[in-house]
Amino acid sequence: MWLSFVRACCGAALLFTLPGFAEPVKSVYLIRHAEKGITEGHSRDPQLTECGQQRAQALAGFFKSVPLQAIYSTDYQRTLHTAAPIASAQQLEVRQYDPNQLEQFAQTLQQQPEQNILVVGHSNTTPTLAKHLTGRPVAALTEADFDRLYQVLLTPAQPQLNVFRQTFRCAG
Structure with a gap:
């Protein structure tokens, strides 16, 4: 289901061991809440x-193979309930952030010591946060887009953005 994403993450994990990187590479994963x-x-x-x-359960299954150190969500039921199964599986508390302060939040994420961070946001905040983290424009999400997963690699040289689509199909 997430094979291309898993391959990319595994490839990104190799960056942690490559010579030339003075500090560890950080991955910030950005997702929009699930269907509301x-x-x-x-x-x-x-x-x-x-x-x-x-x-949300499928995302928890996927992130089981990605060791997260922090999970952030806005203070809305749809984002908190999307993050909850992932947080439970990873035994992490969900931290809250203000979606009206995305530029400051991006700076906070860049300064965090954690290497794998998940942020659950909204159709209007997720691409904007990716833009703040990478310094490059990111295509907007529509109200029907629930399948995007962004991985921002914060490397010492230049942030990199990978965008993946979940092949999830609702059973019902």
């Missing part, structure tokens, strides 16, 4: 749908 429910009143804080819950 649409309510009549268009709640500002909807829950995940059944499909969204399945996607």
Whole structure:
């Protein structure tokens, strides 16, 4: 399901051992929350749908092979519930960040000592955060895009961005 992503991550892990890197390479993984429910009143804080819950579980299964040191989420049910299975599997607490302070948050991430960090955000914040981390424009997400996974490699030379698509299919 995530074969191309796993191969890329394994390749990125090799960067940790290559000569010429004075400090470890950091990977920041960025995902948008899973599918959210649409309510009549268009709640500002909807829950995940059944499909969204399945996607969150699938993400937890994927990240089992990626040792994370930190997980960040906004303070919304859909992001927290997307992060929860991953955090549980990794035995980590979910830290919260302010989606209105993305430039400052990008600086915080760059200064963190952790080498593998996951950030769960939104369609309008995830590409923007990737842009702040890499210094390059990143294509916007639509309301229907739930399958993107961004890996930002913070190398001493130049940040690199890898974008992957999850081949998840909802069972139901």
